[in-house]
Amino acid sequence: MTRKTAGAGPAPAPALSARQRWLALSVLVLAVLLVGVDATVLGLATPYLSEDLRPSGTELLWIGDVYSFVIAGLLVSMGSLGDRIGRKKLLLTGSVAFGAVSALTAYAHSAETMIVWRALLGVAGATLMPSTLALIRNLFPDPRERSVAVGIWGAMASAGAAVGPVVGGLLLEHFWWGSVFLINLPVMAVLVVVGAKLLPESRNPRPGPWDLPSVVLSMAGIVAAVYAIKEASVHGLSADVAGAGVLGTAALTVFVRRQLRLPSPLLDMRLFRHRGFSGAVLADLLTILGLSGLIFFLSQFLQMVQLRTPFQAGLAELPAALGAVVAGLAAGTVARRTSVRGAVSGGLAAVGLALAGCVLLHVSTGYWLLGTLLLVLGIGAGLSFTVTADVILSSVPKEQAGAASAVSETAYELGAALGIALLGSVVTGYYRDFATPEGVPESAAAAARESLGGAVEAAHGVPGASGEALMTAARETFTEGLRAGAAVGAVVLLTAAALSWRLLRGQRLADGPGEEAVGGAGAEAAGAAASGTGE
Known part of the structure; x- marks a missing residue:
């Protein structure tokens, strides 16, 4: 029983001081922040990129989606690889690759090369997220310190996704579209130089083959x-x-x-037999489902319905990031003073209520309602996401931290895809059948029904009052679809809150360094996993 330090080989690594641990964390969250920024910043750059590279409709979809596809597909594999070769080594290697491919992406000369570079950026990104969370598991043996560290990690992930549109909007007002990728280079340089000195290596001492x-x-x-x-x-x-x-x-x-x-x-499936671990993963997925689905369509609502600039839309979404940061930092304390299931269920319920509040939205809705809903959404998501990440990490022995972190991140990616799909199917169902005003040519009407962006473009080609009437009808129908989609999402999230209350019964966060896992189901999960790696 030598689980005192984050072992990195035959000899245990020297223990880090408190100052060194928090400095190391500050390096790790740089990577998380950038991956979050990179996931959202492309949306703003797409119109400028399209003018330069002239992609087809299919190529444009792949430019937007291939990054998240590759990340989602490789997270489990990369988390397990980090457990085997060393999480620090994988993180630093991935950081160098992420910076290099970012530069190539910024100077892509065709749609085809852009797709290739975005795919390789996804490969590099898949090495960063599970490595950072796994290293936190080993950097902070004290569960209370670890809860704060995981809270900061979750807050930076949320902040990155929210800050992406703001930073992107600012850059695109002054520079070309490639500038949104070049911001990765100095941050990755700092991560590699400082991380090489500060981060301790850790791996599974008996990993088996990959x-x-x-x-x-x-x-x-x-x-x-x-x-x-x-x-x-x-x-x-x-x-x-x-x-x-x-x-x-x-x-x-x-x-x-x-x-x-x-x-x-590659992934110990026996962990999913235990109610606490499975409940945390499910809650993780559904939290992001509600958050990403709403933010995705609210971004369109703010820009194409309420006619805000990309920079103004990014600023308008900041309350969600603020709420997530504050809730993430307080999540460990809240979960210990109430209960894990109370914190997670309460967070899911808050996301559900924010979605329910969106049924009040109209084309001319003032920002006071939008800002309040986004703040509640961020608080709920930050609380639930941070506690579930802590539970998932605490439910496994340190040797499997990379694989467990990858499960959390895969749930994030699947939740994002499902959120957009769930709300998207409802919004699209409403939008595609909207009645176009008289005097609008059928070709323009067909283009307008494809998407709200298509309606904006089609309306420019329709002269006079007919064009304005087409745009008004499109905006009102999109808003109606958004209200309906939010109502469906609210039902899903409130049901998930009730389900989490049941699945996470008896779950708690550890209080002292001697407690390697949460109580109840989490302890059983850790025991099962440990028995699988002890041979």
């Missing part, structure tokens, strides 16, 4: 599933979408069966 067939199955299953979800939400069910869904389901089924047979699996 199973390549499992890597392929995980990648194929998750990418196919996420692709099917996103495409179904935008274009409806088709043969391609159904085929991708079947492929994803089959690959993931074979992946799970293979993990149960392997002596050293």
